[in-house]
Amino acid sequence: MAYLTLRKLNKRYGATVAVEDIDLDVAAGEFVALLGPSGCGKTTTLRMIAGFVPPTSGEIRIGDADVTHLPAHRRNVGLVFQNYALFPHMTVRANIEFGLKAHHVDSAQTRERVRSVLALVGLSSQEDRYPRELSGGQQQRVALARVLALKPDLLLFDEPLSNLDAKLRVQMRQEIRRLQREVGVTALFVTHDQEEAMTMADRIVVLDRGRIAQIGSPAEIYDRPRTRFVANFIGISNFFEGALFPGSPFGLFRCSSGLEIAIPPEIAAAASTAATLAIRPEKIEFVSAETPGSLPGAIRQATQLGSTMEYLIDLAGGDRVIVHEQKRPRVPVRAAGEHVRIAWHPADCVFLQSEKERSDDRV
Numbered sequence: 050m051a052y053l054t055l056r057k058l059n060k061r062y063g064a065t066v067a068v069e070d071i072d073l074d075v076a077a078g079e080f081v082a083l084l085g086p087s088g089c090g091k092t093t094t095l096r097m098i099a100g101f102v103p104p105t106s107g108e109i110r111i112g113d114a115d116v117t118h119l120p121a122h123r124r125n126v127g128l129v130f131q132n133y134a135l136f137p138h139m140t141v142r143a144n145i146e147f148g149l150k151a152h153h154v155d156s157a158q159t160r161e162r163v164r165s166v167l168a169l170v171g172l173s174s175q176e177d178r179y180p181r182e183l184s185g186g187q188q189q190r191v192a193l194a195r196v197l198a199l200k201p202d203l204l205l206f207d208e209p210l211s212n213l214d215a216k217l218r219v220q221m222r223q224e225i226r227r228l229q230r231e232v233g234v235t236a237l238f239v240t241h242d243q244e245e246a247m248t249m250a251d252r253i254v255v256l257d258r259g260r261i262a263q264i265g266s267p268a269e270i271y272d273r274p275r276t277r278f279v280a281n282f283i284g285i286s287n288f289f290e291g292a293l294f295p296g297s298p299f300g301l302f303r304c305s306s307g308l309e310i311a312i313p314p315e316i317a318a319a320a321s322t323a324a325t326l327a328i329r330p331e332k333i334e335f336v337s338a339e340t341p342g343s344l345p346g347a348i349r350q351a352t353q354l355g356s357t358m359e360y361l362i363d364l365a366g367g368d369r370v371i372v373h374e375q376k377r378p379r380v381p382v383r384a385a386g387e388h389v390r391i392a393w394h395p396a397d398c399v400f401l402q403s404e405k406e407r408s409d410d411r412v
């Protein structure tokens with residue numbers, strides 16, 4: 050049973066289509082990330098759910114209620130922004146109490162809620178401090194505590210971590226997930242950071258120019274991207290343009306360069322004739338010349354990426370691929386100019402929907 054439902058949600062600003070036909074069901078207690086590049090419609094979607102922006106058309110339901118035309122203050126929705134918007138002249142306690150007073154929560158309830166949310170975010174000993182006396186991470190936790198004290202039906206996060214330094218950002222990811230799980234509140238989290246979405250979300254909604262490109266678990270989005278846009282936006286992929294070799298019983302893909310790639314028949318059966326094949330760099334292995342189906346090539350460039358080596362490889366037919374290899378004892382680091390053979394498991398290939406197919410399903 051969905052807790053948050055968006056049906057055919059649209060937002061246009063004059064000729065600009067900010068959000069187009071968004072359909073989404075978020076289950077109670079689920080943590081969903083809205084992911085996409087700048088301008089893809091994430092913030093507009095969030096603002097429509099919060100009630101700050103009226104949709105051009107479509108429906109928004111929270112729990113059992115249709116809230117599409119309800120003003121923002123009558124939706125019990127909590128918002129967490131990147132600038133914490135704490136009152137600088139108020140203590141931590143007063144910052145949290147402020148919202149409760151505005152909602153006419155009585156003083157006994159207020160005391161109890163302040164105590165419990167401060168314990169939840171681990172700041173019980175800091176309640177008399179002012180925001181300037183707290184670190185960035187602590188201020189973000191106060192902002193979260195202030196929202197949680199209001200017991201929202203739904204938590205909306207708008208890029209809440211983008212002001213924090215890299216290390217703190219990683220810590221706060223875990224902290225936000227822990228708090229959201231403990232409270233059990235349903236959450237929608239807007240980010241343009243694929244790693245943030247991958248590490249935090251139960252499911253990711255990838256947006257492309259106002260439309261949903263794909264919805265899935267982080268693993269589905271990474272391992273089975275549906276379009277080139279998704280495969281490109283999340284991680285790195287090698288792409289081969291070409292067509293299925295007609296009449297091949299075991300599945301053969303012929304690239305425009307002439308390169309032939311074996312693919313599992315079940316994938317071949319599901320793919321259209323002209324297609325793009327994608328393979329992730331870490332799925333490609335260096336193999337010996339005896340390995341059937343292996344492809345010869347030469348290393349053009351070798352780059353250290355910390356724990357991984359990145360190799361740019363020119364294949365015999367002119368195609369170029371990226372290979373990522375974990376640096377490990379007894380695995381040689383290769384140098385530019387070295388001749389190699391590469392292979393991958395056919396099941397690790399993904400067929401991508403072409404942009405044409407995508408535009409067809411718009412009709």
Ligand code: ADP
Nearest residue numbers: 062065066067086087088089090091092093094
């Ligand atoms: P994101 O949050 O993914 O960066 P937005 O939702 O802010 O994207 O914007 C989506 C599109 O809608 C963009 O093309 C943006 O320029 C446009 N847009 C957003 N808000 C307005 C507005 N108030 N007036 C006109 N165009 C807007």
